[in-house]
Amino acid sequence: MTLTDIASAGGGGGSAAVEDAPAGRLQRIARVQALQIVLLLAITVAVFAILRPNTFLTPFNIRGMVQNTSIYIVLGVGMTFVIITGGIDLSIGSVLVFSGVVADKVMASYGGQGWDTVLVGTVVACASGLAWGLLNGVLVAKAKVPPLIVTLGSLSAALGFAQILTKGLDLRDAPRTLVDKVGFGNIVGQVPTLAVIAGVVAIGGIILLHRTRFGLHTYAIGSNAEAGRRVGLKVDRHLIKIYALAGLLAGFAGILNLGFFQSTTIGGQSNTALNVIAGVAIGGTSLFGGVGSVFGTVIGLFIPIVLQNGFIQINVQPFWQQVVVGAVLVTVVYVDQLRRAAAVGGRKHRLPFLSQRGRGTREETA
């Protein structure tokens, strides 16, 4: 799948490979926006590469940046699905910690340092995450509590349980195989295992979102849940699945996190959900639902990491990264909204200076 393929698939949902008409306005926008984000990332990388030619684009540094983004990508895939439905999941950082804690405890009592222990830990972490995700999903879909509140609640509760289980002290008995082979290992040469795992999750997410009925229904529910209900979509059940998926991936990220930091990082994940949401939004997924792509999320998550790494290298205080990311986030979403308002919401909030009459899809063609 080429880059533009993926980017174009991000617009109206699973658009087919065969286009028999020019892509619609929204798809063009999505494509342009995905390209814009890729361009922004490319420029950022280029600037740092020019400023620090000997250290920035080295395999070692690239490897570090990719590794730092990998866990966020696993989380970002789930978050993209949730946000496309018009929801939000603030709990993923806490669910990650909770799953890591439970997995750590189970692995410690199972004993051993080998792959079997890692496998047990992975299953336990995924199951823990899935359980939280299901709880979130049921409360959102069935109890009709707003997702912001539900996941704010589980953000607090999951972290609380993690602290109860550990009495607030980080656990550090991740098996050696997990740390050496997964957290810091390479699959081949300088390609980190974490990056490959993140890549597989991202590609799986792209296929699921843009090529399957599950993905199409995700867009449909975010676009117009009532329309979905009227044509017989099981909207509630689908929402539960979406939150369950986000929880499952947060649980999976928990075991990866354990391998990477060799610790359950209880106090270190309070901003995780917000950072991931920022990446998703920068990547062009609309917080109003109905629009988005996993590919955009991946790019959107790389931007903060590249900025941070670059600022350190050029001796700018790394705290500037937070300022720049904040500004990028707001700018990207603002520009995006202007254009979307001009395209989809055209009949209501059309911005006259952005609309072009006579370009195909408007009134006069009917």
Add this chain to the structure above:
Amino acid sequence: MTPVLEAKGISKLYGHVEALTGANFDVNAGEVVALIGDNGAGKSTLVRILSGTEPATSGQMLFDGKPVVLTSPVDARALGIETVFQDLALAAHLSPVQNMYLGREVMRKGLAGLLGFMDTPSMRKGSRDAFEKLGATVRNLNGPVGAMSGGQRQGIAVARAAAWAQKVVFLDEPTAALGVVQTKNVLELVRRVSDEGIAVVFISHSMPHVMEVADRIQVMWRGRRVATYRKEDTSMEQLVAAMTGAVSQVAA
């Protein structure tokens, strides 16, 4: 001839408010029936009941002469009854093809289908055929319907209902908020749907549209049908008189 859909003595209470008081209704296959009446006469309530969206408080529905009970729009669809609601109920971010097949996706054969992969080419073809057959103007099968004109969106919504309906299509104010040209297209669309042998029931406030396209006109007033006219036998004056309660037929 047995009506394809018939309602007898339908009543609907919202608390103490009687929205329908023993309303009768009938429509035959291949016929266009206009349902008219002043605001609050019960037209939309009747359509919601007949399309399974709301239950009736009392009364009977007959489908092809046999009694039926509809508990949801899904029940109605299983019988071949489709409804285009006033707010269209299309997903604005999805393409015409995706909207056309939403909830009825054609899956690929074999394992790919079981894994959730859709047969997009065949859905595209099906949509194109349906739009062409009805003459709905859909220039771009891939763009989001939210970016299309009101007329195109209405065309897609009507074509979707017509494509899936085997028996009856309900249209709630299909020409509201449309321009002159789009209105003409939608009315032509209505005619073509009924030419397929499908019963079309449409609610409208516009007398000229009603006179243009309907075979029969059923007038509602204060929660029940007060008159039924064949188009040839009536006039706008008579319809307005019935709508305001000045005229009624005993056997309505």
